[in-house]
Amino acid sequence: MSSERLVVIVAVVAFSVMAAPARAATIQIVMENLVIAPAEASAKVGDTIEWTNKDIVAHTATADNGDFDVMLQPHKTGAFVLKKAGTVQYYCRFHPNMKATLKIDQ
């Protein structure tokens, strides 16, 4: 490998590491034994929320304000990319006592 190419690679890597904090993150939320954890999560617009259903029954992640309604089959994951800032309460349509909150910053 030429030293010139190595410099380019190092530069690219350095740039992507530096750029990383500004890039969208994926936030993991787990549904297990009919409990959503964490019950309150913080995120930014552009971040992806990924819910994992560890139960043997199906769940949903359904926003009170109608922004999202993600179906989560048993032992499957589902995701949603946040588009708007604000505090969003969501719940499972099949088990309405499962509730949680997303705090979404701009």
Added chain:
Amino acid sequence: MLVRLSAAIAAMMFLNGAALAQGAKPTDPQIAHIAYTAGVIDIAAAKQALTKASNKDVKAFAEDMVRDHEAVNKQALDLVKKLNVTPQDNDTSKALTKQAADKRAELDKLSGAAFDKAYVANEVAYHKQVNSALETQLIPSSNNAELKSLLQTGLKIFQGHQQHAEHVAAELK
């Protein structure tokens, strides 16, 4: 009514341990049968509600019961197959089935809001009864670790159903 009441009391006594205590603890094949039967009963109740209920929250609740109890019973069947256990019919399963058949006949005579209320009230009572039996009898008596674990998972799900039913019942008032 007296007969029905005494049947219901008998069923509760069975579940509360009176009958089980006589013959000592239920065996794993009996526990599997009781748990599966309890699910079948709630699916039958929900299917009746899906044809008779008028309130949309009651219908949605009934759909939830079919979806969840079918999922749990599928796990139960997979487990007994894996463990090579044949679920064994027993007095508790028989009493539960009899109690449920009587209840369905009673509910069948109702319609509209009266049906909705009676169905949901029974769902609250039924889940309480089954959850209490799971907690105090079936889970402590089960020997196989996988069976115990499935019953514990079931209990969490059915406690959720009880809360959901209580919520729907409160909304109907």
